[in-house]
Amino acid sequence: MIFELIPTTLRMATPLGFAALGGIYSERSGVINLALEGMMLIGAFGYVIGTQISGSTWIGLLVGMSFGFLFALLHAVATITFRAEQIVTGIAINILALGITEFLVPTPEQVGGLPQWQLPFIGSYSFLIYLLPVLMVVNHILLFKTPWGLRLRAAGESTEALAAMSLRRAKWQYLGVLLSGVFAAVGGCFLASEVHYFTKGMTAGRGYLALAAVIFGNWRPVSGISACCLFGFATALELANRWDIPVQLLNSLPYILTMVVLAGFVGRSRPPASLGKMES
Amino acid sequence: MNIQKALASLLQDRTSQVKNLFVNYFGPPLLALSGFFLLCGIILQMRGQSPLEFYSIIFVSAFSSLDDFGYVLFNATPLIFTGLAVAIAYKSGLFNIGCEGQLYVGAFAAAWIGIHLNLPGFLLIPLCMGSAVLAGAVWSAIPGFLKARYGAHEVINTIMMNFVAFALMNYLVTSVYQEPDQMIPQTSQIYEAARLPRLASLFPILPPSNPLNLSFLFACGCAICCYIFLTYTRWGYELRLLGNAPDVAAYGGINPQAVIVWVMALSGAVAGLAGVTEVLGYRYRFLDNFSSGWGFTGIAVALLGRNNPFGILMAAVLFGLLNKVALDIEILLEIRRGLFLAGQGVLIIWLVCTEGFSRRKN
Numbered sequence: 001m002i003f004e005l006i007p008t009t010l011r012m013a014t015p016l017g018f019a020a021l022g023g024i025y026s027e028r029s030g031v032i033n034l035a036l037e038g039m040m041l042i043g044a045f046g047y048v049i050g051t052q053i054s055g056s057t058w059i060g061l062l063v064g065m066s067f068g069f070l071f072a073l074l075h076a077v078a079t080i081t082f083r084a085e086q087i088v089t090g091i092a093i094n095i096l097a098l099g100i101t102e103f104l105v106p107t108p109e110q111v112g113g114l115p116q117w118q119l120p121f122i123g124s125y126s127f128l129i130y131l132l133p134v135l136m137v138v139n140h141i142l143l144f145k146t147p148w149g150l151r152l153r154a155a156g157e158s159t160e161a162l163a164a165m166s167l168r169r170a171k172w173q174y175l176g177v178l179l180s181g182v183f184a185a186v187g188g189c190f191l192a193s194e195v196h197y198f199t200k201g202m203t204a205g206r207g208y209l210a211l212a213a214v215i216f217g218n219w220r221p222v223s224g225i226s227a228c229c230l231f232g233f234a235t236a237l238e239l240a241n242r243w244d245i246p247v248q249l250l251n252s253l254p255y256i257l258t259m260v261v262l263a264g265f266v267g268r269s270r271p272p273a274s275l276g277k278m279e280s
Numbered sequence: 281m282n283i284q285k286a287l288a289s290l291l292q293d294r295t296s297q298v299k300n301l302f303v304n305y306f307g308p309p310l311l312a313l314s315g316f317f318l319l320c321g322i323i324l325q326m327r328g329q330s331p332l333e334f335y336s337i338i339f340v341s342a343f344s345s346l347d348d349f350g351y352v353l354f355n356a357t358p359l360i361f362t363g364l365a366v367a368i369a370y371k372s373g374l375f376n377i378g379c380e381g382q383l384y385v386g387a388f389a390a391a392w393i394g395i396h397l398n399l400p401g402f403l404l405i406p407l408c409m410g411s412a413v414l415a416g417a418v419w420s421a422i423p424g425f426l427k428a429r430y431g432a433h434e435v436i437n438t439i440m441m442n443f444v445a446f447a448l449m450n451y452l453v454t455s456v457y458q459e460p461d462q463m464i465p466q467t468s469q470i471y472e473a474a475r476l477p478r479l480a481s482l483f484p485i486l487p488p489s490n491p492l493n494l495s496f497l498f499a500c501g502c503a504i505c506c507y508i509f510l511t512y513t514r515w516g517y518e519l520r521l522l523g524n525a526p527d528v529a530a531y532g533g534i535n536p537q538a539v540i541v542w543v544m545a546l547s548g549a550v551a552g553l554a555g556v557t558e559v560l561g562y563r564y565r566f567l568d569n570f571s572s573g574w575g576f577t578g579i580a581v582a583l584l585g586r587n588n589p590f591g592i593l594m595a596a597v598l599f600g601l602l603n604k605v606a607l608d609i610e611i612l613l614e615i616r617r618g619l620f621l622a623g624q625g626v627l628i629i630w631l632v633c634t635e636g637f638s639r640r641k642n
Binding site: 078092211212215251262 | 440441448481576617623
């Protein structure tokens with residue numbers, strides 16, 4: 001019975017996983033990113049628009065990613081260059097994305113899904129589902145085993161260390177935020193390619209859920225994506241709805257778990273030391 | 281001679297003060313607003329529609345009659361509460377992103393009392409409002425406690441509490457308290473006695489169809505109370521001190537942990553009242569998902585009003601106006617109201633950027 005839930009779990013976890021990877025990059029570089037929701041939404045929007053205009057889902061993916069990039073650029077310029085309040089900027093970007101996509105809502109014309117790969121024993125899934133575990137490992141190595149990752153993390157941990165290496169913190173933070181926009185947008189593209197439509201506010205809080213997964217996974221790619229799978233499983237249980245558990249309880253479980261972990265009741269969650277702090 | 285000099289310098293001080301006030305205080309919001317309307321005009325021009333028509337519709341839609349302006353104030357009512365809630369927390373250096381969830385639990389608590397207790401109005405209305413205040417306060421005090429006791433970031437926890445509140449409300453309204461024999465996820469109606477009278481019944485100059493009700497006056501009263509509380513009371517002073525200089529506050533014998541918990545509770549209490557406006561003042565029942573993001577708009581309201589209760593009052597009326605206008609524009613010019621939502625986003629980003637930029641210069 002559990003095995004029946006695996007396909008749904010994967011489908012639910014993948015968009016979260018991409019957005020969570022994005023969240024990890026941004027937050028590891030020291031910039032709070034509540035804008036994941038908006039970046040996912042604009043990514044989904046870009047995918048549908050791009051695919052409708054060009055007829056190719058690859059172009060759609062590219063357009064979605066570049067829209068996510070642009071929104072991340074907005075977040076980066078506002079928070080890093082202008083020192084705007086990161087939390088408020090993130091929420092404003094979500095409002096902006098919701099507004100723009102509602103204003104320019106695409107025609108309700110069905111778009112194709114991303115290419116699917118057929119694998120023996122596993123079945124046929126969008127290639128992004130297979131890409132996610134690969135990216136998880138690659139990003140873990142990049143962040144924790146290379147000098148590049150060390151510098152990016154230093155931007156979020158201690159400004160002095162970066163200054164000692166005569167590196168500019170802003171540059172690494174820009175990199176982190178821009179990467180987060182692209183990753184989150186891919187998550188949005190996946191969402192749109194699975195349902196073949198764009199609907200108003202279709203991300204429905206998934207960006208915030210991804211952020212919860214980042215915290216739950218202690219700001220690390222492997223544990224973060226495992227958290228996404230756990231949250232995806234909760235959603236799959238909810239959709240299967242075969243037991244006498246109120247669906248709303250399953251629905252709110254990820255949020256409650258995140259609060260428990262953040263408070264330190266279970267395990268230990270330690271955010272990057274300079275997260276959200278800007279030197280004046 | 282010396283007196284003249286002193287007078288001249290005093291005058292100069294005074295004018296530079298006024299100039300500073302305009303440049304730093306009123307400048308950015310006013311600039312942002314005019315920029316917003318200008319941008320709307322440009323977008324319309326690009327779509328081949330007349331910007332002049334757009335501006336005239338805005339004016340007609342909001343000010344052409346008392347009835348229209350009544351709708352503007354009606355739209356503004358919950359935003360006054362959520363704006364105040366965000367500002368109270370912000371003054372002490374905390375972010376309450378959870379107003380949306382708090383207003384739902386507040387609204388449900390008020391509806392529950394209003395459905396179950398058959399009491400005369402002078403008892404029932406305060407009871408309903410009290411329960412909403414309590415529910416909002418408890419919902420918001422949880423993130424406050426987690427922050428004070430365990431150092432967990434209140435932003436994340438208030439967001440998480442929002443989603444928990446949405447799920448809980450959905451459960452209550454579809455599985456436990458749904459109106460019998462109805463498909464709509466809503467509760468039964470509250471008793472007549474619990475309903476807040478419409479202002480039209482008190483002031484006959486408003487047409488009876490106008491939904492503006494007593495909760496608007498409560499909101500204005502709440503703004504005045506907040507101003508007095510923040511400016512003239514010891515608690516207000518402690519709250520502001522914690523926000524402006526946490527080290528000084530700790531040195532001055534203020535217990536930051538306790539302040540964090542009660543500030544969050546107070547903020548949630550005010551947010552809970554935003555839900556009351558809908559349940560006791562307009563719909564007379566709890567409907568699932570009734571709020572169109574009022575909790576989040578409250579952040580914009582607080583920012584635009586510069587966290588000053590009277591500024592918030594004005595900003596809330598402005599956003600109420602935009603909501604009202606958006607509806608008419610959608611019908612008359614076939615422009616989706618997303619434009620206004622997007623404008624709201626740009627407005628917030630602009631305001632925080634100017635704020636951050638001036639902080640950096642200093």
